[in-house]
Amino acid sequence: MTQVGLFFGTTTGKTANIAEMIQDGLGGADVVSVAEIHEVEENSELLAYDCLIIGCPTWDIGELQSDWDTFFPNLDSIDFSGKKVAYFGTGDQIGYADNFMDAMGILEAKISEKGGATVGQTSTEGYEYESSKAVKDGQFCGLAIDEDNQDDFTDERVSAWITQLKSEFGL
C-alpha cells in the first residue's frame, strides 16, 4: 500500500529531480506516490496518505513557486490533523541569501497551522545565507537543497534525510 504522498512544484525541473530521488530512496512507487501540485484536482487527494512530503522551490525573491502559489489558498480548507508532514525545498543561498528557502517556511507555517505535525527538520550547518523563513527554532523545518551552489552535497543530504524520514514516518 502506498503510504506516503509527495506533492511538489517546479519551474525549471530541479525540485522534480529531488522528488524522484526521494521516491526511489524511500522504496519507489509502491511506497511513495508523487504528483505535481498543479495536477491535484480535489483537496482530498492530499488526505489519502498518513504521511506527506511537500516540495517547493523559492522563486521571485521569497515567493512560492507559481504552482504552489496558485494552490496555496486551498490549504485553508484542508484539515491536516493526524498527518505527519515533511518538507523539502530547493533554492540559491548565494543569489538569494536574504530569502533562502522561504517557500518551504511559508508552506510549513500554513500546513502546521492547519494541524499537520512537522517531521524531517535538519541542521543549518554547512549553509551560508542571511535570512530564511524556513528556519524555526534554529533548524530548517525540512530538507534544504541548493543545486545552484552545492550540488556536490545533494546525494548525501538526500540520503541522510531518507534515513531520518524512514524512522520518523515509521516506514
Ligand SMILES: Cc1cc2nc3c(=O)[nH]c(=O)nc-3n(C[C@H](O)[C@H](O)[C@H](O)COP(=O)(O)O)c2cc1C
Ligand atoms: C528569478 C529567480 C528568483 C529566485 N528567488 C529565490 C529566492 O528568493 N530564494 C531562494 O532560495 N532561491 C531563489 N531562486 C533559486 C531557485 O529557487 C532554484 O534555482 C531552484 O532550485 C529552482 O527550482 P525548480 O528548478 O524546481 O523550479 C530564484 C531563482 C530565480 C531564477
